Amino acid sequence: MKRFLTTVATVAGVLALAGTLFAAQTGTAAQAEKPKATKAAKAPKAMTAMGAIKEAAADKLTITTKAGDETFAVGADTKIHEGAKAMTAADLSGLTGQNAKVTYTETGGTKTATAIVITKAKAPKAPKEPKK
Numbered sequence: 001m002k003r004f005l006t007t008v009a010t011v012a013g014v015l016a017l018a019g020t021l022f023a024a025q026t027g028t029a030a031q032a033e034k035p036k037a038t039k040a041a042k043a044p045k046a047m048t049a050m051g052a053i054k055e056a057a058a059d060k061l062t063i064t065t066k067a068g069d070e071t072f073a074v075g076a077d078t079k080i081h082e083g084a085k086a087m088t089a090a091d092l093s094g095l096t097g098q099n100a101k102v103t104y105t106e107t108g109g110t111k112t113a114t115a116i117v118i119t120k121a122k123a124p125k126a127p128k129e130p131k132k
Helices: 002-032 089-095
Strands: 047-056 060-065 068-073 079-082 085-087 099-107 110-119
Touching (some): 047 089, 060 099, 068 099, 068 110, 079 089, 089 110
Parallel strands (some): 079 110
Antiparallel strands (some): 047 060, 047 099, 079 085, 099 110
16 A cells, blocks of 8 residues: 555655656747747937037037037937036027037937037136246
8 A cells, every 4th residue: 555655645746746857848849939039129229429519400409529520409308407407408509619519329320319418618828828
């Protein structure tokens, strides 16, 4: 009788293990059949540019950088600040000559500004007087 119960317990254990392994394989197969197109597209990498504001409009900003002029699309989601003061795209037109740091993404050749930080233009250094 003892041997019979041991055999029944062993068979039950083997069946339980086999059922668990079968269920795990079925779940993996179902996951593998999902199309790969459901993965989200990677977000474009954020880049920065710094330079003086050349011209600005409600929907675009052009700055002069060391590499030349760069133009950015400005949208309703673009965050614009001058120090702690929040600004709108319309405020940019009066800031020609001010320095700006533009954080942007580039998609399909279009640079779209995500954030613009305005800084005051540095005053030119006064020439040193010769020592007498």
